[in-house]
Structures are given as structure tokens and as C-alpha cells.
Amino acid sequence: MLTIVSIALTGIMSYWIAFRSTENEAFISSQNTLNKSTRVLDEKLRHIIVSTSSMMLSDPFKNAMEDVFANNSASYYTRLSSLQTPLGQMKLIEPSIQSVLIYTPVGEMYATNDLRNGQVRFKDTIFSEYLNTTERVVWLGDHEDALFLGKTRVISLIMKPVTDAAVRDVYVVVNVKEDAIGSVITDDLLDHSKSYYLLSNNGETVLPLSSQPPPFQNDPSFLEQLQKQDRGFFKYDTAGNKLLVNYSRLTMAGDWMMVSVQQQSDLLRQVNRIKTITLWIMLCCAVLAFVLSNVISSFLLKPLHKLQGLMKKVEQNHLDVRFTSKYEDEVTQVGLKFNRMLEQISSLIEDVKEAEYEKRKMEVKALQAQIDPHFLYNTLNTIIWKSETSQNRDVTEMITSLSLLFQFGLNGGNEMTTLAKEIEHVKQYLILQQKCYEDLFDYSIELEDESLLDRPILKIILQPLVENSILHGFQGMDGQGKIHIVIASTDDHLVLQVEDNGEGMDVLTVDSDMRREQSPAKSYALRNVYGRLRLYYGNQADIRLSSEPYDSTTVKLTIPLTGE
Template sequence: MKKWYYRLSLRRRLWISFLMLTVLSIALTGLMSYWIAFRSTEQEAFISSQNTLNKSARVLDEKLRHIIVTTSTMMLSDAFKSAMEDVYSHSSGSYYTRLSSMQIPLGQMKLIEPSIQSVLIYTPAGELYATTDHRSQTSFKDTLFSRYLDSTDRVIWVEDHEDPLFLGNQRVISLIMKPITDLNVHDAYVVVNVKEDAILSAITDDLLVPADHYFLVTGSGEAVLPLGSRSSSFQRDPEFMKLLQRQQRGFFKYNMAGSPYLVNYSRLTLADNWTLVSVQMQSDLLRQVNRIKTTTLWIMLCCAILAFILSNVISSLLLKPLHKLQGLMKRVEQNNLDVRFTSKYEDEVTQVGLKFNRMLEEISSLIEDVKEAEFDKRKMEVKALQAQIDPHFLYNTLNTIIWKSESSQNQDVTEMITSLSLLFQLGLNGGNEMTTLAKEIDHVRQYLNLQQKCYEGLFDYTIELEDDSLLDEPILKIILQPLVENSILHGFQEMEGMGIIRISIIRLSDSLQLRVEDNGAGMDVQTVKADMRIEQSLKKSYALRNVYGRLRLHYGSEADIDLSSEPHISTSVTLTIPLAGEGYNDGDRT
């Protein structure tokens, strides 16, 4: 009997198993019916909660918009414009006149928008505020608002806090706006403190469930308003906060401490870093479906027990060879090619397993051949890429040496020849592709010294190293020089002022970051990125492409180049490479 069973095909054994499991079809039908009802009810619960949440978010957005509009209207008043003219002309003699004239616009703001608690207009010529509000002794720039003053945003909302500007210890949400004026006014800000209760009322007035189910947070998980106690555990969960950033609004299911929750969220438009979130336990929303589930489970209990016994015993018996083969395949996925399949059966799975064994043997042999061929290919490609870089700047350097020699500038000639000698000595590096960070820094310093002689008064440079312990780190040679060459040749040639090159080197968690930044003419980042990743290009500029190719050939996908450009302000090329022993395996072989 056992031998007969072993000779059965897998198809025959599965047919026998399916015949035995047919009796469970009714139970499966019941489960599917319950599942459909469950999913439908759950979807309706999501949509209903989302509609309520979206309405509250729109109400809050409208409240914030009205506050911004009210503040902007105040800035259009003649009194405010006169105050800005004093700031622009650095005149403080009319301070008390301006303070008096601003009382009407500030009073009108509170009448138009009753939720406004207080307003402070900070200027270098003096602070302007409603005299009915009692100003505290705390300097404006010593408060929590100081961290927002360097922001480029014209409108900034600050989360719930105790008002540091006026007496009374009121809990407020603050709006920071830069003045709306035609004048080039610096260091002037309008701070509008909004009553916390007014914002709470805007959110909770139309809610169908208690406010304890809602919370308003920033993208980093900080509470904007204390709406409920349940929110804290979710705000401390990084995975939960990450899900809130996927879209502008939506819903999802989330498990916390073993309990499923239905989560709806909607991001505000006027404070796009603020998100209104609703969190409700799934059991609270699906009580009616849970009653159906309980009844169905009692009806299906006997069938479930029988199905559990039969399915486990039969599936484990029939599919054991497949599970074994599947397990071997997973081990192969983990680069373990030494596994082999064995079985006492004589069915189709066994035949597949034997062919699987032969395939592994052939793959192992081919991998060894490919490794050797790929290694030789990569070495030759690295040397070919490097060869394109070395002569690129030599022509101008030699011409400058000749010119200075004919002009009897012997000291400059001596220094340039010395730098050129050191440059080649460091570049050759004894024929090794790898050098140390210290030598790479010295190499690019010699290059920059040469270029300063060639282009006198064109640029200056600095090299900043975060930690001297990085100097001994191994690094691919000649990767900084092509980057500074680009800055000089393409960034500074048409500049009227002095060019600045800043080289900074820092350690990240498991990698090294090298950044070359200049204030030159900049670049089209998208075009350069596209050209950089093309192995063969008709364009003459190949420095970035060569550096990118060498990094990828040596370090693989763990190395990358990032570009950014703001013409005549900051154009940077950032290299990220793994530290020794991190992210690559061929460093010793190259």
C-alpha cells in the first residue's frame, strides 16, 4: 500500500484530497458571505468617517484662511505702510505716533476675527501692538519664535503653546507672517496669537463622535492641539506617522497593541504640515457585523474543526515534498548554492527536484566563470575611465608654466612644477586604484593651487574635514579633482566677482559624504543627471559621467552622486560612498 501510494502522481494525490475537502464547501461559502458583509460595512464606516473628517478639516482651513486674510488686510492699512516706511528708512523717531495710529487696524482685526487673542508687529524700529494687551518683558528674539525667523516661508503656523509675548499665560496657536509691502524691509515680522479654544471649537463642533477620537499633529508627530488622550500612543509610533504622509487625505487600518483601528486623516492646505486624524477601534464601528460573525462562527464550528484536522493532516502529507523544495529554493535565494533536493517519492515533484539539483550545479560553475570575467572587465573599465580624467587639465597648466617662465616669474614656476609633480605622484599612487582620504585631499589641494596660478584672482577655496580620524579611510583616487575642475571651467569663467569653492567631508552612519560646492553659474540639474548616467555620450563634458561610472564600478549601488544648483548662490555635487567594510566587497581586489 505504501509503495503504491508513493508511485501515485501528484495530480492523483491532489484529486483524492480535493474530493475529501468538497464537504467543506458550504463552510467556505459562509465565510465568504461574512467576509463580503464585513468588508462592505468596513468600507462604509471608512467613507462616513472620512467625510466627517474632511468637513472638519475644511472648517479649520477656512478659519486659518480668514485669520491670514484679516492679517493681510491689516498690512494694507496706511498706518502699517507708514510704519514699514520708518523701518525701511531706519527711523525710530515717530515710534509713538506709529504705535498710536496702529491701534485702529489692530482693534479692527479683533472685531473681524474674534478668535485673535493678540497681535505683535516686531520691527527694528520698535514693537507695535494693541495697548490694551499687556506686553511681557521677554524679548521677541528670545522666544520660541526665533527658530522660525530664518525660514523662507512667508506664512508659518506655530503649534499650541503658552503665549510668551503678552501677560496672562494664555494658550494660543500663533501665525508668523512677513510684511506685505513694496519696500525691501528686513527683520520685520507680524505675530498673530489665536485663541486655542477657538481652534478647538472649529474642529469639534461638527464631530459625530467624541473629540477623544481625534488629534491634530505635525508631520513629525508633535501635537498641534490637545484634542484627546488616545492620540499620544499613535504619535509616538514612527510607522503610523509615516502612513499619514502618503497622501493628502485617505484612510487605512492599523494595529496597535493587538487591536485593529480604523484611521482617517486629512492634511490641511494652509498649514500643509498639519494633519487632522481620526482613530476609532474597529470593534466599535463594526458591532452589528460582529454579531453576525458570532452566529456564523457557531454554525460553522463543527465544519471548521473537521476542516482544520483534514486540511492540516492531508496538506502536510501531500505537499511535504513541495514544501521541502520550496524551502531549498528560499535558501538558494539567500545565495546558498550547496543545497540539494532528496525525496523517497517517485512523482513529478521528485523529477523537478532532480533537475533543480542539476541546475544548481551548472549555475555554481557559471557563477565562478562570470565572477572572474566580470572582475577583469571592471578593472579594465576603471582604468579606462580614469585615463580620460588625467590629461584634462594638463594642457593649461603647462602653458601657464611656459608663460610664467618667459615672464621671469621663477618663484611661481617653481611652485607650479612642485605642485604638478606632487599631483602626478599622488595620482599615480603606485599603480593602486585605492588611496587614503588624506592623499585624495592633498591631490585636490595641489590641483587647486595650480589652477589658482593659471587663473589668478578667479576663485578661492576651503577644505573642511569633520573628523581627522577619517584621513586614513580608503577611498577611490581622483574623484574630487574632476568636480572642482567643473566648478572652475564651467562655473567661474563668466563671473564678474570672486568664485568660492568649498569642499566639505563628513561621516554619516555607515558612509562618507564628500561635497564640492561653488557659487558659480550653475547647471541644469536634470539634463546633467541624465547625461551623467549615459555610458557613452557625444557631449564634451565627461567629468561627472566618469566619476559616476568609477564609483558605480567600484562601490556598486551603495555609492551615488546628488546634484543641486541655484545659479550664483550655491551649486553642489555630493558624493556618498560606503566606509571601509561597508557596502562593497571588492575593495581589496581592485
């Protein structure tokens, strides 16, 4: 009798443990999936904000803001035309952007290929209630785009510009395609037994992810649970229907929250199957208990010892071990869950590694994409002028150099190039600038060892330094400027040095500003190159500065020869 009672208690405890373990695993697995989707969405929103901020840093936008500050509407069409390039670049960098509207007191500015709905005034739309907030960045949930024709469903970003001129009543509205954001969230959600919602703090749907309306939308107690912390999970009972709820708040839109809901009954199907199997095992064991008690005890302890041995190996970081058994008993169920846990741990480790690698690549690409294209406008204007004055030979040379500059700069989409291509890239840039600024400067390139030409190197690191010399070093000089590029190597490093005889710089101030990630100062090119070198080579790469005005200003880059 004692044996039967023991078996019964074992079965009940196994069922309870399986139930609790399955429920906890469901909560944790759902939370991990939801957190990952939230991070992906946050990264998408962050990229849209960065693209918009980059547009605000462009010269056409700054010029437009100066006109707004001066209340000068006479140059409206000139500013609208000049803004087409940065607005077009925003859509190229972030394809999910549907349209962009810059509202100013002197007139609205937008991409001319977007059809503005002239019957709707900006301040008569749903955006009006968000214009007087103190926040610089505001996200607006699912709505119909009333500013442009097409009646597209979008979510919107409203940003106030940060400019040198203290402009007022200026707003940048970025409309993002609803389906693009929806696919970012749902592409990695493989469990269709759950319902997912993107909600605001007041429970309203920000973006429709599920065909079913939220069963808890008007329940204050449910919304109160969501406000307790940024992420977590809890049980929720509505009309006798028990739900398992996970939630995670976004960081880029603080009043938005991802919520997943799963029926507890769906989760218990597997547990009930375990219960049925357990009952049959209990019945068989009760019949054979009096005869085979010792054998059964030995039989049950053996897999436990095996599982214990595997756990000790896991403690020593051997995550490739797995529990195997040809039986279907309670220990086997625990062993299988142990296997699943190890697989999830291994998968999460790989996910973290991959996410860090992708983040590193995206940051490198984002920094490369920030290189100011202002010289391109000067180059095209010079080509037009020389063409009109019949300087055909110069026109041919400039078009050839511009083509080669883009060819070496794009480099087939690869971040890495060779030293030979990097030298050729900066040479074509210098040729173009000499044509644009005749008699402003001369240059020379000194290569210590031609065997270095095949060395891999991060692309577009010399051009921003040369651009600094031309734009900031020579503009105020009376005589001719000189640029001297020296390329040499030590035992384990490649040394790239750009020297000019320009007006120089305050080395301590520029060096301090260069090494800060965010800075209001204008040492943009140096901070760009320094940031990219650190992202790709880490602490093995560095930049050193020295300056004697109108004699020798030097920027020296040190890069590991083994970095690829």
C-alpha cells in the first residue's frame, strides 16, 4: 500500500512539476521572443531617427533654416530644390519611409515626387495636438496619411530640428509604411498560437498585428499590470478564459509596448498528455510493485544518475552534451526538457554573437554613409561651367575622375578595400578638387614600399582627411597650399600620414572632440574616421595630431597590418 501511495504521489508531483516547468518555460521563451522583436523594432525606429537627423545635418536643410530664421520666403523654391537630394537619400537609406514633410512658417518642403494633398492644412491634421509638446521626438501610431495623396496607412515620426539658428514653429514629419514596420515585427514570430499586439500606454492599438481585437483593451486592471515595469509576464483571467501575457516596452518610443497573449489551455495540452502517460505508468507500476520494486528502483535511479552526470558536465561549460533514453518516463521528460534548455542556451549565445556582429556592421556602414557629399555639388557645378566655356578636355578629365571616385568608393558594397585602391580613390578626389579650386593647392603621395599596395584596409579613410585640409586649412591662405601624403609601415602596423601647410588647428581641443562619440563641435571628418577605425580595428588603431600653423599640420593614422 505504501508503494502504491508513493507511486501516486510521484505521479502527482511529476504532473505538477511538468505543469509548472512548462508554464515557466512558455513564459520565458515567449519573453525572449518578444524581447528580440522589441529590439528589432527599436533598431528600426532608431535607424529612421538617425536618417532624419542626418538629413537635418545637411547643408540644404541648414540653409533652409537660416531663411526661416530670417523670415525670408524669397528663396523658397531654391531651398525646396536643394532639399530634393537629402530627402531622396533618406528613402534610399531607409526604404520603409513613405514620405517626408518639413513644415516651416515660410512654406512646406517635401520630395517633389510625393503628391501633397493641397486640400489639407498641416495644422488641421492629427499632428496639431503634438506640436506644443516639449519632447523633440514624438511617434504617432497607425493612421491614414492625410498630408499626401494615396490614403496610405502609416505611422509617423514628428521631430523638432536642432539648428544653429533658433527657429520656431518648424516640424519634420516622417511617414513610415505601416506594412514595412509590421513585417519587421512579425517576420521572426513563428509561433502562430499566440496573438501579438503593439499598444500605447492607454491601451490603444498602435499598429494592427493581429486580426483579432485585444480582449483586454478596455480593462483598467490589465493596463495597470502593464505599467508596473518595462518588461515581464503575468496571468490574466477574462470571462473564465485564462491567458498567459508577456510584454516589453520600447526604448525609442517609451509609450509603446509589445504584448503577446497565449491561451493557457493550448499550453496544457502537452501537460495533459504527460498526465495520461503518467497514469498508465502508475497503474503498471502498482501491479508490478510487489515483485519488481527493487528492479524498478534501480531502473529509475540509473537515468537520474546519468542526468546528474550531464549536469556536472554542463557546469564545466560542456554545452554539447545531450540526454538520451529509449524510454518515455518522467525522468526522460525531464531529460528532454534539459536538452531543450541546452539548445535554447546555445541558440541564445549564437543570437547574441550574431546581433553584436550585425550591429557592428551597421554602425560601420552608417558612419561611412555620413561622409558629406558637398564636394559633389561643387564638382558638378564646375563641370557645367567648364562645359559652357568649352573647356572640353577638363570636362572629360573631371567626369573620368568622378566616375573612378565613385567606383573605388562603392567598392562593390564591401567595407574593406586594398591600399592601392584607397590611394587611387584619394588621388581622383584631389584631381577633382584641383579642377574646382584652381591654384589653391598642390599635392604629392609618397609610398615607402610598393608591397603594401595589396594590404587590406578600411575604405574611405584618406579622403575625409584631405577634404579637411582643403576646406579648413587653405581657404584663408594667401599663398599656395601643399598636401603631402606619406604611407609607410612598422613591424606590425600600417602608418598613413596626411600633412599640409594650412592655417592649422588647436590640437588639444580637436583631439578631445574627436574621441567623443557625441559632440556639438565641427571636427566631423576626424571624428568620422576615428569612429570607423575604432569600430573595425578596436584599440589597435589610433589617430595622432600635430599642428604648427602655416608650416606643418599632420594627421597620422596607425592601423594593424593583420586587420581584415
